[in-house]
Amino acid sequence: MKVAILGSGTWGRALATLVAEAGHRPHIGYRGRPPGGFPGSPNLSGLVRDADLVLVAVHAGAVREVIRSAKPGPREQVVIATRGLESGESGWLSDIVTAESACVQVGALAGPAIAAEIMKRQPSAQIVASEFDAVCQRTQEALHSASCRVYTSSDLRGVELAGACVAVYAVIMGLADAMGQGVSVRGVVITRSLAEAGRLGAALGAQASTFAGLAGVGDLVAAGSHPEHPGYAAGAALARNEPVPDTLAAEVGALLTLSQRHGVDMPILQALAAIIAGKLRPRLAIDMLMRREAKQTER
């Protein structure tokens, strides 16, 4: 199977490694310098037309431009392997594919798979979600190997949302660790942040089990523990008052917009947005969250 991977960054190369491990042929679509170690092409549309599966591995803000260049057609199967939302009206990265091209067979990939660990051939697991069984099956075939287990789901919205939430909650994990908070805080952040993500998911018709699985708990435990994960690293930078990537504020903002549109309260996300905007000091944020009114049930 020929798998086109759009994006030659660390994550794109990690995916190419997984494809090769599974016995298939990765081809990386790139801009600028060719990626080392894998065949590639700057001609995205040619690459896509010739591939059995397309994995998109650029950051959320670049997905639209890449899809416009690649122009996947009705026959192509495109899986968003990037976590996040695009700021704007719809936000869903899989919707960008259908809105910008004739392709409708789309999916999303998430789960505990850290690029640095994949490159070291350490075990990982992922979940691919799509309305189309064929997309799930082909992605599983393309990535499943002795070093990576791949599960399938029909909960596209749930997996996309869980992935987008994990990407930003990992920032809080990095922030808390850098501030010297204990393991109890880690436990609280993991459960309470996924609880609020699950509430938003429920409002969007996503399945609760998605947030308790690989795309939710699994991914957050991994992403929120690994110093090389971009979210975790950004959290540590925030604690040190260092600059964070510009895209982070946009990703948090997109999630907040979505939560407001559906009337879902997400206090942890709101606190993170305020910290990134420089309106709230991290220690004060923790204090505020802890002083919230006591609740009878854990929802």
Next chain:
Amino acid sequence: MSGIVSPSTADIASALKQRATMRLRALSDDALHAYLADALYQERRRVERGKAEDDGQPAYIALLDEAARAIRADRGRMQRAVLALVGHYVAEIHNRFSERTYNFATRFLPGALTRLLTAAQPTQLLGADFDPASRLMVQGPLEQLRALSQNHTLLIAPTHLSNLDSPLIGYGLYAANLPPCIYGAGLNLFTNPAMSFFMSRLGAYTVDRRKSHGLYKDTLKDYSVESFRRGAHSLFFPGGTRSRSGLIETKLKKGLLGTPIQAWQENLAAGKKDGEILVVPCTLTFALVLEAETLIEDALAEAGKSRYIITDDEFSEARTVASFARRVLSLDASTYIRFGAPLDLLGNPVDAEGRSRGPDGEPIDRTEYVTDRDGNVIRDDQRDRVYTARLASAIAAAYKKDNIALSTHVAGFVTWELLKAQWPRLDTFQLAVLRPEERRLERAAVLAGIDRAIAGIRRRAEAGEIREALPEGGAEGLLEDALFRFSGYHKRTALRQLGEELEVGPRLSLYYGNRLRGYGLEKEILA
């Protein structure tokens, strides 16, 4: 060229039995047993309860008896019993289209609509006394549809409000010089002898919605697939039944809607060049709806689920139908049939030549959705279900955009919202049963609300989110028009003037106002 195809019952029965045989082959012995047992159990129950009077003929009873024996026998006998039932159902479903009857009926319809619906004998239908063109507004890209109908098979997919929808669309197709369609009509509509005579010759095939077992549903779907394959333009209501609440359909049923994609792929696999099928969403807009009172009662009682088929609504009262027909046809421009922009089976728009267009406006080869790189058709039922869901969403979006706001809708919408504001603690049901003295509104407040509604609707119409055909004269003109239209038709009050106040009929105001839900107008009505 596509058109109405009118195979003999034997021919269509043979084709459908072949399809059934293919389906049965894929079933295990246990699954085949369960398939037949389900049909048998449900039909026996209906017959025993005496609710199958039209199916109670000895031949059908004998088929059920044989099925009961076959279910305890070997696979071959079970298959034969299934095929025998398929044959019976095909004979019940299939009616032969008559071009002669079609030409006759369309010439006099809807001038003879009243007679058509009430005449005891077909011969009473002679005579025409209305100019239909000034009563029924037929709109849309008609020229494009006429051209496309020459070399494509069309599926007309209308919104559904009234039992009059089918004959009205039939007339709309005729008036627009579009070809006739076959369409499924409920068995209850065939009880009127004149109606039955004409419907069975105007392309109507019979659907018995009381039969809900898989065998009957599969036969109906196969009938639809076979019709599309043969190039018959078809019409069915994707919403299933009439909208009880008056709301525009947002969730469409996927059963029959999935049949054209199957037919299309079969034609592609067979190398049939003229087997392309396009979908035409069609929005029906009435200033008055014949069955409004019964339908909204049903919606409020939450009894209008699909399993409950109303058989004794206003449609079954000949006088009411006649009164309605006279009223509708004597009011200018009170009924709109709007054919929407045609779509492919994935919900993509198509151009003048019927080529699919992608989001960027570029032509796309739609066969790529179902073929591999070598052009071989790849069958995938799960994929096709998702494709059908996409098509359903595209049709629903077209309904919303092509909905036409009329004076009765605006008056209903505004008065319901004002009633709600007047009684903020009451829920929908409590509002619906307010006493007459409790449901009065100041005329001035209603006019102010209508004024804001008109502004909101016109703004949305300019943005292409809805259409409008509101009368001239601002809020005053609209209110007068609505009062005039409401007066005298419904048994219950919809809206009437009492000095400086207006008495609102909450159920009918809810029903007519519901046509404007989903546009975010609610917040703009109140000052």
